[in-house]
Structure formats: C-alpha cells, structure tokens
Amino acid sequence: MTACGAEDDSSDGSGSEGGSSSEESSDASGGDFPEGDGVFTVGSLLPQTGDLAFLGPPEFQGVDLAIEDINAAGGVLGQDVVGIKADSGDGTPDIAGAEVDNLLAEDVDTIIGAAASGVSVSVIDKITGAGVVQFSPANTAAGFDTYDDGGLYFRTAPSDVLQGEILANLVVEDGASNVAIMGRQDFYGEGLAERVQEVVEEKGASVADFVLYAADAQNFTAEVNQIAATEPDALVLVAFNETTKIIPQLISKGIGPQDIPIYFVDGNLADYSAENFDLTGVKGTAPGAAEPDPDFEDRLRENPDVDDLTYGAESYDAVVISALAAIAAGNDSGEAIASEIVNVTREGTECTEFEECAQLLEDGEDIDYNGKSGPTDMTDSGSLVSGTYGINEYDGNTYERIDTVSGVVPETS
Structure with a gap:
C-alpha cells in the first residue's frame, strides 16, 4: 500500500463539500470554507460485524456518550448534535464503501471510524474527497501520517x-x-x-x-x-x-x-x-x-453489549474534539472543522470536559483539550504526538x- 491514494472524482453524488452548501463564508478560524448547514452531524463507521466486532460496542458507546454530554451542555453552535450509525465491517466482504455513501447522503460533517486501518484506507479518498472529516478512534497504521488526505484525516489512537x-x-x-x-x-x-x-x-x-x-x-x-x-x-x-x-x-x-x-x-x-x-x-x-477514569468506564459498561473497553475513550474524544473544532471555527462544515482540530488539542488553556472547553472558546481563549483517553495533542498531520x-x-x-x-x-x- 503506497502512502498516497488515487484522487477521488467525487462522482458519488455527494458533491465536493460532503453535502454542505456550496456557499463559502469567512468564519472564526479566519479561512474561507463552505458554510455548514448549522447542525453538527456525526456518522459512526464502526464494526458491527466482522473480526473486529468486539471493538464495536465500546466505540459506539463512546460516540453516544460524547453526543449525550455535548447536547446536555447546549450542543454545537446552538443546535443538538445528530448521530448516525453505520457498519464498517472488517473489509471481508467490503461493505464500508456503501455505508460511507449512506452517511454522506445524510450530510454528515465528521465520520468517526473506521476501526481497522485497512478499512479506513479503503474509504479515505471517498470521505475526504467529499470535504468530510474522517476521524478514527482506532487506526494505528503508520502510513496515515504521510497519506494525501487533504488535511481531513485525524486519529486519537497513537501510531504503530x-x-x-x-x-x-x-x-x-x-x-x-x-x-x-x-x-x-x-x-x-x-x-x-x-x-x-x-x-x-x-x-x-x-x-x-x-x-x-x-x-x-x-x-x-x-x-x-x-x-x-x-x-x-x-x-x-x-x-x-x-x-x-x-x-x-x-x-x-x-x-x-x-x-x-x-x-x-x-x-x-x-x-x-x-x-x-x-x-x-x-x-x-x-x-x-x-489513569483511566473509573466513572467513565462505568458509563461505557452501561451498555450491556460492552465487555471490552478498548477504544471507547478514544471514540468519545474524537467526537468531542470535532465538536470543539466546529465551535472554534464557528462553522460545522467538514473543512472548517478540520482547520481547527489540531488547534483545540494543543498549546492553549488545558480543559478536560466539553462544557468547560466550549465556554473557554466562547470567551475567546485557545484551548488544549485533554480527554478521556489522556492528552490528545496532535501533530500537524493529525496524529497524536505521544x-x-x-x-x-x-x-x-x-x-x-x-x-x-x-x-x-x-x-x-
């Protein structure tokens, strides 16, 4: 597998902006990005079937808990976050491409997943080519650090x-x-x-x-x-x-x-x-x-399907970081969110909860989010520093x- 994928011709009908309006605006991040539709929509492309299905329950639960906490704190840009679930499978058979098409048709702004690096690399061009953030809680393959993703791929799992x-x-x-x-x-x-x-x-x-x-x-x-x-x-x-x-x-x-x-x-x-x-x-x-948070782990286990906790915290953090990035950008389009993801993870006032971090952003402060999985400081390529x-x-x-x-x-x- 080379470190650079083929360019996507955006022929899947989703458009180059992942379903967002083609109208551009100058937002809080200082860049010109497509204007979002005002509702931060999260797609979960995680394993419900296949060899990694044991990772699905904690990952889906992590996403659900993040959305619950964000909405309890007032949502993103004044609107509740919407979550949409999809099955990534494990690549044998390949179902992820069709599932991504379904998510893009729902105007998602960020897709959390996939869990398997091999599945993610099979759909990364489709997702990022549509102007949508791909944010994996579990991809560890080193090749993502040099992949030509247009600045739209991120992960909360450290590189292999x-x-x-x-x-x-x-x-x-x-x-x-x-x-x-x-x-x-x-x-x-x-x-x-x-x-x-x-x-x-x-x-x-x-x-x-x-x-x-x-x-x-x-x-x-x-x-x-x-x-x-x-x-x-x-x-x-x-x-x-x-x-x-x-x-x-x-x-x-x-x-x-x-x-x-x-x-x-x-x-x-x-x-x-x-x-x-x-x-x-x-x-x-x-x-x-x-130092795992026992209260958070108890919340993960509230889902009776959760036996293993692996990547539950990383899934939670991927959603929260994306939401904070949308607030920092003042825009929920994928490209605007991507422009702020690295910024909200480093070199600012440390904060650990969405409500606290969101308030700091509203007050005009730069933030450094440390999450349920630990410090989330990212390199410019969207991977963890440590x-x-x-x-x-x-x-x-x-x-x-x-x-x-x-x-x-x-x-x-």
Whole structure:
C-alpha cells in the first residue's frame, strides 16, 4: 500500500463539500470554507460485524456518550448534535464503501471510524474527497501520517510506530533472543510487524522468521509449520479474530502459549472465554489512558453489549474534539472543522470536559483539550504526538493490565 491514494472524482453524488452548501463564508478560524448547514452531524463507521466486532460496542458507546454530554451542555453552535450509525465491517466482504455513501447522503460533517486501518484506507479518498472529516478512534497504521488526505484525516489512537517499539522492547526485556513474527498481510498488520522486526533487531535479538499471511485465509498450516521449524523462543502475533484458528495450530506444533512466550497486539487483545485453549501468560499491548477514569468506564459498561473497553475513550474524544473544532471555527462544515482540530488539542488553556472547553472558546481563549483517553495533542498531520499503552497479561482467556508505558511517537517520513 503506497502512502498516497488515487484522487477521488467525487462522482458519488455527494458533491465536493460532503453535502454542505456550496456557499463559502469567512468564519472564526479566519479561512474561507463552505458554510455548514448549522447542525453538527456525526456518522459512526464502526464494526458491527466482522473480526473486529468486539471493538464495536465500546466505540459506539463512546460516540453516544460524547453526543449525550455535548447536547446536555447546549450542543454545537446552538443546535443538538445528530448521530448516525453505520457498519464498517472488517473489509471481508467490503461493505464500508456503501455505508460511507449512506452517511454522506445524510450530510454528515465528521465520520468517526473506521476501526481497522485497512478499512479506513479503503474509504479515505471517498470521505475526504467529499470535504468530510474522517476521524478514527482506532487506526494505528503508520502510513496515515504521510497519506494525501487533504488535511481531513485525524486519529486519537497513537501510531504503530510507537506500539511496535513498545512491544518489541517488552519482548526483548522478557529475555527473548530468537523471535518469530507472524502477521496479517494488510495495511495494519504488515506495518506493525515490520516495526516490531526493526526494533527487535535494533535491541540485539534475532528474528527467527517473519511470516505474513492472507487476512482471509481459511487455515494457517503452512505459516505455522514454517515458524515452528525455526524453533523460536518467542512469537509476536499481529492478528485479528483469526487468532482463534492460529492458536490451536501453534499448540499442535509445540509453540503454543504453554511452550513459548506469545505476544498479542491491539487487534487481537480480546476476551477469548468462549474458546477451549488456554492463553495464560500471553501478553499484549493496547492503547489506553495512563489513569483511566473509573466513572467513565462505568458509563461505557452501561451498555450491556460492552465487555471490552478498548477504544471507547478514544471514540468519545474524537467526537468531542470535532465538536470543539466546529465551535472554534464557528462553522460545522467538514473543512472548517478540520482547520481547527489540531488547534483545540494543543498549546492553549488545558480543559478536560466539553462544557468547560466550549465556554473557554466562547470567551475567546485557545484551548488544549485533554480527554478521556489522556492528552490528545496532535501533530500537524493529525496524529497524536505521544501515546500510552497498557501492557496486559492473560490469566486463562481473559486479561488485565499489569503495566503502563508512555512515549513520544517517533516521526515518520
């Protein structure tokens, strides 16, 4: 996947301004942008189906709670926020494009999602080409930092340049010296696996084998046999729900969780209580606040479908940041919102709640929003300056955080 996508010809009928009026106005941000319709409308392009469906409930709930809090505080530009839900799937089959068409037809200003980097990159040209903000709570692929998105793509999850570094450091610090790496061959998996390889080797350990597999493969026998033949002393598995198929095959070849240390990433750090294998001792990384807000976590769990909290806070923050940007711009069009998103996350008066931040903006102050997921300071490319990861360990088939590591995201070129 190259770092620059094909240009969108806006032939989907949504128009180049994402459904906003073609009339331009000079707004509070000082730029000339299409005039919004006065109602800040948020589309959620998140996984209701597919291999990442376990991430859907906390993400949708995060969006819903943000809209609830914003509207309770008076809304955006004097109007209640409107939310519209859509299913991103996981790319197999590809349903995200049609779902995006439906959201654009509803005149959304910001689309929260997708969760999977591979799904987001498949629709980014359609969304940003329509003048709509794409704001992912969960995309971690490093390639987004250099993608030609017209300044309309943002994310509240840190880049895998940092996750790969933190995970590789953990593996080597745990004593591994001959590490096998197995990952999905897609926009997410390949980049993260390569970063792990890079840092493992920088730390002086060897990479026993580096194997990428087709994301839609029905079995992984050849890849597992290849890895087993190298006799690794640790394995990093960059995967989604296909983990449920891979683990039994690893066990059958003597390189399962009870044989060698195995490490997961955010894409497969999930509750596997329904499975009959034992993951005790497996470790994994996932973004998360250094000091999670227990009250907010309780609110996420008010949705009975929420088991895992991953990316719930990041989803909440993506909506709040977008709303604050609309207030700062005095305009709810996608392009106006995009022009202020980075500004409301850094170099101003610190604030942590929408109502507080919105009042500061109304008073003419610059703000620095720190959210439920932690500091949200962004680079000019719309990615986080720094990130925090939980180090998690399984006891049986459920996990808990055992440590927290924060760091600055290394620059990419």
